[in-house]
Amino acid sequence: MKHKTDNKRFLKKVETYCKEKGVRYTKPRRMTLEIIAASERPLGAYKIIEEMGKVTHKPKPTTVYRAIDFLQRHGFIHKIESLNAFVVCDANHAHEGSQFIVCNECGLVKEVHICELPDDLQKQVDAAGFKMDRWNTEIHGVCQNCQF
Ligand SMILES: [Zn+2]
Ligand SMILES: [Zn+2]
Secondary structure: OOOOOOHHHHHHHHHHHHHHHOOOOOHHHHHHHHHHHHOOOOEOHHHHHHHHHHHOOOOOHHHHHHHHHHHHHOOOEEEEOOOOEEEEOOOOOOOOEEEEEEEOOOOOEEEEOOOOOOHHHHHHHHHOOOOOOOEEEEEEEOOOHHHO
């Protein structure tokens, strides 16, 4: 069980999306996504900067932060808040919330695609008269492999 999408197909899909939407798929954006997609574990910004420095000259941190921001906004990556790291998402921008199961031992991260906020939570949000923007759930534990 690895968090790994079919990279070639995924990267091609992102490229097509950008072309169709007329958004610029700049080299730093492309490289940032390729680096995150190639990793089996969520990557933090500093790791991305370091990895990019191996392929080309070391980028300015702001360049990478801006690329991350772009990729996040378009739903190509998610941030795992508790790890301060990023993973790719192949869900076709179909959801506003993101949920992850994170293994404390090996760092495996699995995304769970629940598009709707669970009822009990939604009720609380409604009762508070709150207008929800996005939501994020992270469940920490030990994966199947690490239990033996
Ligand atoms: Zn997702
Ligand atoms: Zn594990």
